Amino acid sequence: MNNLAIRDYAGDCEDVAALGRKVWTATYGGAMWFPLWDAAFLRWQVGGSEALAPALYEGNRLVGTFFSVPHTLRIGSQTLPFGLTSWCTVDPAYRAGRSALRLIGALRERHAAHGLAFSLGVISGDRASLAHQFWSQYARTFPQDLRFLFRFGMWVKVLDPAPVAAAAVSAWERLGVRIAGPLLRGIPSRPAAGVRPYASGDLPRCAELLAASTARCDWALQWPAARLASQLTSPVSQTFVLESGGSVQAFVNVHRLSFQGRSPVRAAMIDLWAADGVSVAGSARLIGHLCQALRQDGVEMILTMRSRGMPSPALLANGFVPQPEHHHVVALFPRDDIALMKPKTWHLIMR
Amino acid sequence: MRGNATPILDLLRASPPDDRRAILVDFIEDQLLEILSWDESKREDLARGFVQIGLDSLMAVELQFRLQKALKFAPPPEGDDAEFEMSSASDLADFLLSRRLNLC
Numbered sequence: 504m505n506n507l508a509i510r511d512y513a514g515d516c517e518d519v520a521a522l523g524r525k526v527w528t529a530t531y532g533g534a535m536w537f538p539l540w541d542a543a544f545l546r547w548q549v550g551g552s553e554a555l556a557p558a559l560y561e562g563n564r565l566v567g568t569f570f571s572v573p574h575t576l577r578i579g580s581q582t583l584p585f586g587l588t589s590w591c592t593v594d595p596a597y598r599a600g601r602s603a604l605r606l607i608g609a610l611r612e613r614h615a616a617h618g619l620a621f622s623l624g625v626i627s628g629d630r631a632s633l634a635h636q637f638w639s640q641y642a643r644t645f646p647q648d649l650r651f652l653f654r655f656g657m658w659v660k661v662l663d664p665a666p667v668a669a670a671a672v673s674a675w676e677r678l679g680v681r682i683a684g685p686l687l688r689g690i691p692s693r694p695a696a697g698v699r700p701y702a703s704g705d706l707p708r709c710a711e712l713l714a715a716s717t718a719r720c721d722w723a724l725q726w727p728a729a730r731l732a733s734q735l736t737s738p739v740s741q742t743f744v745l746e747s748g749g750s751v752q753a754f755v756n757v758h759r760l761s762f763q764g765r766s767p768v769r770a771a772m773i774d775l776w777a778a779d780g781v782s783v784a785g786s787a788r789l790i791g792h793l794c795q796a797l798r799q800d801g802v803e804m805i806l807t808m809r810s811r812g813m814p815s816p817a818l819l820a821n822g823f824v825p826q827p828e829h830h831h832v833v834a835l836f837p838r839d840d841i842a843l844m845k846p847k848t849w850h851l852i853m854r
Numbered sequence: 855m856r857g858n859a860t861p862i863l864d865l866l867r868a869s870p871p872d873d874r875r876a877i878l879v880d881f882i883e884d885q886l887l888e889i890l891s892w893d894e895s896k897r898e899d900l901a902r903g904f905v906q907i908g909l910d911s912l913m914a915v916e917l918q919f920r921l922q923k924a925l926k927f928a929p930p931p932e933g934d935d936a937e938f939e940m941s942s943a944s945d946l947a948d949f950l951l952s953r954r955l956n957l958c
Contacts, residue, residue, distance in 0.1 A: 598910035604914060637911065637915070640919060644918050
């Protein structure tokens with residue numbers, strides 16, 4: 504315990520994944536759903552030099568993390584540098600050193616040094632969860648440092664009811680998946696016409712579609728070409744485009760990850776959706792194609808954030824079910840609290 | 855342990871300067887016993903220091919909140935988390951008396 508030191512993370516992310524899996528499973532296993540980030544996902548997100556990654560070490564052993572990835576957010580007509588923050592994990596054996604507070608302090612220092620106005624993170628789980636208890640107490644004690652901004656829910660599509668029901672964390676959830684799952688698992692059995700995998704030549708058109716689709720959002724993540732290229736195709740993400748008359752009309756982008764309930768479930772998260780003049784039927788075809796491709800790859804559940812930018816009718820048509828607003832977007836400020844109004848419409852990704 | 859309802863801040867202000875540290879240490883220990891769900895018999899153990907008694911971040915923030923509320927000092931300015939560097943109730947009492955309450 505005396506050798507504890509915070510320094511910037513350096514490694515291949517295998518230890519970050521192992522730490523998260525161990526700590527989160529011990530803390531929440533069977534009580535709530537949580538993501539099991541693997542090393543490939545973490546390398547994709549925080550493996551580059553951009554990430555702000557204070558980590559707590561005992562000697563050379565990783566015992567805590569709290570990372571943030573700098574992005575740009577458009578708020579109305581103003582753009583601000585900010586961070587998408589996640590992966591706050593401390594080995595329970597090292598919590599007595601107030602390690603989480605030290606990591607928060609270290610990350611805020613790095614945010615300030617990099618000129619980030621604030622960072623956004625997601626707190627999931629009910630009020631009894633350790634994360635909710637800690638962050639709500641933190642916000643109450645340091646209201647100038649942390650603010651709960653707004654809540655959101657998810658869309659969930661069950662592709663394989665049996666493993667999802669087995670992993671469900673409550674009896675009601677299990678019953679719901681068992682009863683409705685077989686009905687909602689239905690998706691088109693043949694590939695949709697006009698849908699194909701993304702190719703690198705589609706990047707400019709996808710960037711154009713995304714910019715147009717998010718232009719009316721109060722808050723919108725900005726996607727420089729290099730970042731969008733990495734988002735659209737990577738070892739853990741994939742994208743499908745809907746083409747008509749030789750032109751890309753829409754695209755949908757997902758990344759793979761596992762979620763843990765009572766047992767792990769292979770899942771995929773839809774991060775990006777953009778379309779231009781596509782009918783509900785066309786949108787539904789593209790989403791249906793995605794569902795089919797993911798099921799063929801062994802994915803058992805698909806999730807996405809319920810935001811105005813997502814194609815609700817197409818999701819409903821493919822058996823996605825809206826979930827209650829159990830997730831909170833919170834802002835952590837490195838310096839002065841800035842006036843962040845709750846947005847009516849937003850385009851963000853969940854990490 | 856303080857068994858009456860006199861607000862701690864009034865008590866500190868009304869007390870001779872030499873007594874204030876002991877009164878505040880006692881008050882901080884009262885809070886710690888509640889936060890840790892320990893009974894009075896373990897009060898002496900609190901002197902071992904925050905790490906040794908297992909004060910984690912959630913508990914530390916809870917303690918900070920209780921102290922801010924009872925002692926009526928504002929949340930520390932941005933970047934000043936010196937409270938969390940204190941290693942024991944007596945260190946914290948010294949810090950609060952001099953830096954947050956100006957009661958030294």
